[in-house]
Amino acid sequence: MIKNTQRFEPFSKNPISLIGEKGEWLGKFELDLGEEELRRLYRDLVAARLLDERLLLLQRSGKTSFAMEAAGHEGIQIAIAHAVKRGFDWLFPYYRDHGLALALGVPAVEIFGENLATRADPAKGRQMPNHPGSKKLNVFTVASPIASHVPPATGAAISAKIQGTGQVVVTSFGDGATSEGDWHAAVNFAAAQGAPIVFVAENNRYAISVDLPKQTGSENIAIKAKAYGMPGYYVDGMDVLASYYVMQEAIEHARSGAGPVLVEALVYRYGPHSSADDDRLYRPKEEVEYWKQRDPILRFQRFLERQGLWSDEWGAEVRQEAEEELAEALAAAEAAGPVPEIWMFEDVYKDMLWPQLEQQRLLEEELGL
Numbered sequence: 001m002i003k004n005t006q007r008f009e010p011f012s013k014n015p016i017s018l019i020g021e022k023g024e025w026l027g028k029f030e031l032d033l034g035e036e037e038l039r040r041l042y043r044d045l046v047a048a049r050l051l052d053e054r055l056l057l058l059q060r061s062g063k064t065s066f067a068m069e070a071a072g073h074e075g076i077q078i079a080i081a082h083a084v085k086r087g088f089d090w091l092f093p094y095y096r097d098h099g100l101a102l103a104l105g106v107p108a109v110e111i112f113g114e115n116l117a118t119r120a121d122p123a124k125g126r127q128m129p130n131h132p133g134s135k136k137l138n139v140f141t142v143a144s145p146i147a148s149h150v151p152p153a154t155g156a157a158i159s160a161k162i163q164g165t166g167q168v169v170v171t172s173f174g175d176g177a178t179s180e181g182d183w184h185a186a187v188n189f190a191a192a193q194g195a196p197i198v199f200v201a202e203n204n205r206y207a208i209s210v211d212l213p214k215q216t217g218s219e220n221i222a223i224k225a226k227a228y229g230m231p232g233y234y235v236d237g238m239d240v241l242a243s244y245y246v247m248q249e250a251i252e253h254a255r256s257g258a259g260p261v262l263v264e265a266l267v268y269r270y271g272p273h274s275s276a277d278d279d280r281l282y283r284p285k286e287e288v289e290y291w292k293q294r295d296p297i298l299r300f301q302r303f304l305e306r307q308g309l310w311s312d313e314w315g316a317e318v319r320q321e322a323e324e325e326l327a328e329a330l331a332a333a334e335a336a337g338p339v340p341e342i343w344m345f346e347d348v349y350k351d352m353l354w355p356q357l358e359q360q361r362l363l364e365e366e367l368g369l
């Protein structure tokens, strides 16, 4: 369904881009974001990158067991956070979306607490590292099994439609997730039900070591939307403005009652798949270097320079403020202390059966409680 406000053509051959390599505005419409909003986008991009670096350091220093880097994904992630109604719409993110969670307003202390399994973690240490969520902000806790969060996201969107809440659901996942049966079932059912949901593929071209041509015979991921009966947008996910405007259009489409949208955001992950992977085994260093030259933060900085909104002092200030906020949050998360083991018996059963009661008793004995 084409609306008057539509700016972009679905199913474009090339990814939609609004910022050129030198920071020039390529849009065929007037930029309608104010100075403050542009500055907020930059701040959130930087904070996401710094959070990513800190989470890796926690793993490297043995404080947590696992890290999944997201550097290179920030453009689309920050765009999503700025395009949704925060705290009102529902988010079903995936394990690389900690920068998205932060930009949505999930407190950094909770994100660190989740990674360290301290009392600062609202999930009480029950999740793997890099699996944040926020009940308060309608951010569904990250689920490890690939694409398993996509059917519940469709379910939430159908529920919002039936109840007439006006909420939109945005769910994100990697390119590999689009090969899963769960993914196809969820996308198909969402279209059949006219559910207000935007599916976002953060396509970094690899599912661990498996590259996209081994995942699909389609020319890209966005084109799959055609068969399901919804618009499919193909966007440069390392261009925060293109990602923002495409997400805004997709969310408006879903909110207007016109049904779901699929967005494919082309990104690149600079780091390995996870702290348990060696990417040198399956991709050339030159490829990684090529994409680092197209860094979303650097590109947006060049754009701000051209808009007269940049100074090195301001850039340094933004970085320092974000560093300080993260350092403070990390200190608070560590100071909260580890989650007591005995908490594992809470919240799961209304009334525990005898095997759990016995296990609880044995653990209490072991811990001298």
Ligand SMILES: Cc1ncc(C[n+]2csc(CCOP(=O)(O)OP(=O)(O)O)c2C)c(N)n1
Pocket (backbone or CB within 6 Å): 096, 144, 145, 146, 173, 174, 175, 176, 177, 178, 204, 206, 207, 208, 273
């Ligand atoms: C159902 C399932 N199969 C396999 C895995 C192991 N696994 C973890 S991440 C991953 C790759 C997913 O790639 P993609 O969806 O492209 O996301 P990316 O990690 O590239 O961001 C795999 C196969 C899993 N977690 N769940």
